[in-house]
Amino acid sequence: MSKNTPKAIRGTQDIFGADAEAFAFVVETFERVRKLYRFRRVEMPVFEKTEVFSRAIGETTDVVSKEMYSFEDRGGDSLTLRPEFTAGIARAYLTNGWQQHAPLKVGTHGPLFRYERPQKGRYRQFHQIDAEIIGAAEPQADVELLAMADQLLKELGIEGVTLHLNTLGDADSRENWRAALVAYFSAVKGDLSQDSQDRLEKNPLRILDSKDPRDKAFLPDAPKIDDFLTDGAVSFFESVTGGLDAAGVKWQRAESLVRGLDYYRHTAFEFIPDEGTAAADALGAQSTVLGGGRYDGLMESLGGAPTPAVGWAAGIERLAMLVGKTGDSESRLAVLPKREELLPLAHEVLAALRLDGLQAEAPFRFQNPSKAFQKLKKRGIPYVLDIDPPDFEGELGHARLIYGEASYEEITELAVQIEDALERQFTLKFMGGKPHNSTGWGISSRK
RNA sequence: GCGAUCGUAGCUCAGUUGGUUAGAGCGCCGGUUUGUGGUACCGGAGGUCGGGGGUUCGAGACCCCUCGAUCGCCCCA
Numbered sequence: 001m002s003k004n005t006p007k008a009i010r011g012t013q014d015i016f017g018a019d020a021e022a023f024a025f026v027v028e029t030f031e032r033v034r035k036l037y038r039f040r041r042v043e044m045p046v047f048e049k050t051e052v053f054s055r056a057i058g059e060t061t062d063v064v065s066k067e068m069y070s071f072e073d074r075g076g077d078s079l080t081l082r083p084e085f086t087a088g089i090a091r092a093y094l095t096n097g098w099q100q101h102a103p104l105k106v107g108t109h110g111p112l113f114r115y116e117r118p119q120k121g122r123y124r125q126f127h128q129i130d131a132e133i134i135g136a137a138e139p140q141a142d143v144e145l146l147a148m149a150d151q152l153l154k155e156l157g158i159e160g161v162t163l164h165l166n167t168l169g170d171a172d173s174r175e176n177w178r179a180a181l182v183a184y185f186s187a188v189k190g191d192l193s194q195d196s197q198d199r200l201e202k203n204p205l206r207i208l209d210s211k212d213p214r215d216k217a218f219l220p221d222a223p224k225i226d227d228f229l230t231d232g233a234v235s236f237f238e239s240v241t242g243g244l245d246a247a248g249v250k251w252q253r254a255e256s257l258v259r260g261l262d263y264y265r266h267t268a269f270e271f272i273p274d275e276g277t278a279a280a281d282a283l284g285a286q287s288t289v290l291g292g293g294r295y296d297g298l299m300e301s302l303g304g305a306p307t308p309a310v311g312w313a314a315g316i317e318r319l320a321m322l323v324g325k326t327g328d329s330e331s332r333l334a335v336l337p338k339r340e341e342l343l344p345l346a347h348e349v350l351a352a353l354r355l356d357g358l359q360a361e362a363p364f365r366f367q368n369p370s371k372a373f374q375k376l377k378k379r380g381i382p383y384v385l386d387i388d389p390p391d392f393e394g395e396l397g398h399a400r401l402i403y404g405e406a407s408y409e410e411i412t413e414l415a416v417q418i419e420d421a422l423e424r425q426f427t428l429k430f431m432g433g434k435p436h437n438s439t440g441w442g443i444s445s446r447k
Numbered sequence: 448g449c450g451a452u453c454g455u456a457g458c459u460c461a462g463u464u465g466g467u468u469a470g471a472g473c474g475c476c477g478g479u480u481u482g483u484g485g486u487a488c489c490g491g492a493g494g495u496c497g498g499g500g501g502u503u504c505g506a507g508a509c510c511c512c513u514c515g516a517u518c519g520c521c522c523c524a
Binding site: 007008010061062063066067084112114116117118119120121122126127128129195206211212259261270284285286288289290291292312313314315316317318319338368369370373374375376377378384386400402403 | 477480482483485514515518521524
């Protein structure tokens, strides 16, 4: 690489080959499941006014205070590359009058940007799939959203990942619990880790899932959310868990699971790989693969009417790491000219095959047939249609199907398809007999 | 933002205690061989050692700075 070639920006990825296939597989599967659950597709801007995020997510959160890509545009407005989907969707809901569609179920996917230290499963430009239900206060909405997430993971073939579920209660429950946690941890502040002493100010709930042994000692006796839930919050959570059981979605209670962003209420959840599994290994420290919850308080922070909503987002890269090798996609069939002068005919044949819906490819220039063939085999392309010189005067050429270990049925089916395709463009000779007996065709003239 | 490890051809790596024109395998290109053929052989292109500075008669190898990667912390998807 030349010294003056610009390098990629830190934390960005150029996804190619098998990784790109896995990425596409995640997106395609999400699109399919999304339609199954009748979530409507939305496309959102990649940047918004900075206040959309600072007001919705919370000024004190790490995301807003130190991870946003914010800049001033030429008009002097402060804009920010979206660090998440929900705030932008909430803004769109309010500015476009989408209230008329409530309850509105939407899904989208695309890039997000966060200025963080890159790590396994963590990038500065990363990609998420996202699903939201806006304008539904019913616990059944939470259930449907989670059932969708659960089905998505199953259809992706991801195993060893469990739904960790918690409730943060309604605004009152959450506030009282938070106050109790602050009081509890303040009493032992000096014995906490430095991180947790900071969290005491900014985000006391987060102390609950600290990994520091100094903090862990105090966790078992910390105030539990269950003791602060109002009757309404309790029955809401019971409806959610009951609905999940009825829907066959496996879950486990995670009392210390909280969300980092301020706008969450009631249901909070994460799908996390079980310890010791291949999935946990693949993800390293970035273990949450899909997370979300109910954010009834968000619309008000953007100046809208109180609007209940639930949603989740999942990291496409993280999911892609779990779906295993999907393999790079290769052609099944290649057309190979045996001599340089047959290259044009090979491309005519190729065009005929494609017009008939067959996936195929041919080299752009002539190459030693033996080496060209080797290359195709190495790439795992199973079928080659050789274009040979004509057997008789006046013919254009001769096409022969070369195959490896394929089954009789497979060869026959492909041979018939090729024959059909060629017959539309060319007059063929030696067509008699069954395909498996005569996998070659004399190409006598164009039609 | 903090810590640890690492950075040599397209890829995976080797380069003795610093010493002549920086190596291998794979890949790539050309040729021969073979001619339902992933074979074998011959030849070739391609690195100045992430970048900058320093120590030295002399540095890919030592020191400093910087950029990047990886893995943790933090945060989160």
